[in-house]
Amino acid sequence: MSRITGRTKVCGIIGDPVEHSMSPAMQNAAFQELGLDYVYLPFRVGRDDLEKAIEGVRALGIVGLNVTIPHKVAVIPFLDKLDPLAEEIGAVNTIVNSGGSLAGYNTDATGFLQALIERGIEPEGKKVVVLGAGGASRGICFILAQNGARLTLLNRTLERAQELARRVAGETGREVKALALNEANVTEALRTADILVNTTSAGMSPRADETPVPAKLLKKDLAVFDIVYNPVQTRLLREAEAAGARTINGVDMLVWQGVEAFSLWTGRDAPVEIMKREAMRALRRED
Numbered sequence: 001m002s003r004i005t006g007r008t009k010v011c012g013i014i015g016d017p018v019e020h021s022m023s024p025a026m027q028n029a030a031f032q033e034l035g036l037d038y039v040y041l042p043f044r045v046g047r048d049d050l051e052k053a054i055e056g057v058r059a060l061g062i063v064g065l066n067v068t069i070p071h072k073v074a075v076i077p078f079l080d081k082l083d084p085l086a087e088e089i090g091a092v093n094t095i096v097n098s099g100g101s102l103a104g105y106n107t108d109a110t111g112f113l114q115a116l117i118e119r120g121i122e123p124e125g126k127k128v129v130v131l132g133a134g135g136a137s138r139g140i141c142f143i144l145a146q147n148g149a150r151l152t153l154l155n156r157t158l159e160r161a162q163e164l165a166r167r168v169a170g171e172t173g174r175e176v177k178a179l180a181l182n183e184a185n186v187t188e189a190l191r192t193a194d195i196l197v198n199t200t201s202a203g204m205s206p207r208a209d210e211t212p213v214p215a216k217l218l219k220k221d222l223a224v225f226d227i228v229y230n231p232v233q234t235r236l237l238r239e240a241e242a243a244g245a246r247t248i249n250g251v252d253m254l255v256w257q258g259v260e261a262f263s264l265w266t267g268r269d270a271p272v273e274i275m276k277r278e279a280m281r282a283l284r285r286e287d
């Protein structure tokens with residue numbers, strides 16, 4: 001790490017837990033690569049200390065913050081401004097401190113979009129099937145709908161899918177279908193789909209032998225995005241690749257949310273390849 005001076009700007013991440021976060025490795029490598037006098041630190045903050053932690057950000061002049069579980073929604077009342085996208089989604093993962101005024105952004109969503117675009121996939125007019133209706137699905141559904149995708153949302157608990165579909169349709173004015181996540185519905189939805197996104201935890205370690213979609217439904221002209229990053233290549237992605245589909249993994253999304261946050265804090269383009277390398281290294285250390 002480069003030398004810390006009296007002028008070093010401080011960024012960080014608040015969450016609970018934060019011990020396994022890949023962001024410190026990724027962001028510090030990016031600052032160093034560009035020769036920026038910034039440092040990025042992990043701060044474990046419990047629910048009861050969130051408000052005090054945000055006051056501390058102002059008091060200490062911390063210039064940028066990532067926010068992770070369990071604070072992405074709860075932090076909103078303590079901020080001064082919200083980016084319109086973060087407001088629509090109702091969740092913040094990045095804070096920018098401009099002279100004591102704190103603005104909230106959602107780079108999970110914009111990062112997801114960038115990860116798609118990087119692979120030459122534009123959502124406009126595409127039929128996208130999203131599996132899962134939890135916290136991670138929300139931002140993804142909003143950004144996809146906003147960018148002209150035609151969404152079908154499937155979830156194990158149908159009511160959650162219906163609720164999210166209503167919200168996204170209400171905010172974006174786009175039609176969003178909601179269905180229960182079962183084989184008949186997935187088969188029908190995938191018949192005409194261009195993109196499949198898994199936001200469920202099916203296939204995540206320690207249940208790496210699971211997959212939310214039977215392999216026989218995967219096909220060549222489908223792009224498959226699994227936001228699970230542990231393991232990096234989930235069973236879903238392995239089977240998608242075997243079927244000839246294009247695949248995007250959860251590390252890409254993680255890297256791109258960091259890339260977007262880096263630019264918000266520094267005003268500079270992030271060194272994407274360095275950040276990818278560091279994220280992969282940090283993941284391997286965790287294994």
Ligand code: ATR
Nearest residue numbers: 132133134135136137155156157160199200201202
């Ligand atoms: P996150 O913030 O990661 O989205 P979450 O809000 O707990 O976490 O949501 C987890 C998602 O994975 C939900 O859509 C959940 O379905 P339910 O709403 O029915 O609970 C889904 N999920 C978890 N395990 C699953 C499994 N084995 N098969 C299918 N869906 C699963």
